[in-house]
Amino acid sequence: MVRRLANFVNDKYPKITSLLDLKKERTSLQWINYLNNSGIRTRRIITQKDTGMTYEQNTPIANFFSMMYEDLLRYSDMREEWEKDKWDIRNLKTKYGLLYNESKANYYLDFSVIKNVTIRNAFKEYCKLRLLSRNNFTVSTALDYLRYIRRFANFINMIEPEWDDFKHLKRKHIIKYLEFMNDYATSVVNQSRKAYQTSC
Incomplete structure (x- = not known):
């Protein structure tokens, strides 16, 4: 190769x-x-x-x-791991003793999936503080948070591209997001059904 x-x-x-x-x-x-x-x-x-x-x-x-x-x-990339948009969990384990599931192939917390840079950096800072405090917040928890925050943050960025925070978030935004997620879930189920029927 x-x-x-x-x-x-x-x-x-x-x-x-x-x-x-x-x-x-x-x-x-x-x-x-x-x-x-x-x-x-x-x-x-x-x-x-x-x-x-x-x-x-x-x-x-x-x-x-x-x-x-x-x-x-x-x-x-010689920057401190916290400064990067993609954290290598192995480096954080070596330097700070953070634990993670070594049987999993994913060694990264990839914050670049959050499109808005200001919100991305705020979330990175939040994860850093929570991970270092070791108060019921693990690497697995951070990965779960990232999965859900990414979808929400990117949806809000799509409908309110000028926002750099959620201070003006209203009920109408949450309703739109729930409708969006419902449509997304329905399309995933339909695709899975089609794929299953094709394979039979």
Whole structure:
């Protein structure tokens, strides 16, 4: 994989000095096109044993550029972990003794999913203080909070793009959000049913 990636970079970007000089999303698509043109499979069908549902995902080689890019970015970013938008929980464990479930493959708290930068930074500060206080707030709790806060914050950002806080939040915003989540849940259920029926 490394040799193939090196050939791709040398062919497409012979003058760069680091993978980090490239735009990740754009280059990742070019990498996948390069693999497809070379006759290498970039998608595979996965079937869940318990439900029998099938879904499609990238093959490991298709994800290889993104993985290498992320690793390089992580090792070259010398900022304090709290300053980053994506916290490596392993680094927080080493420096601050924070515990997390090591059997899980996800080692990150990725705050970049919150689109509004001011709200993102406020939530990062909240998580930092709660994690350091160790008062019934674990990394797993932070991951759960992030999952729900992201949806809410991004929805409010979509309907009130000028807001940098929730001080003017009204009942009508909550009702709109509940309607949005109801529509979202219904569409997920319908997609799951279609996928299940297709796999039967």
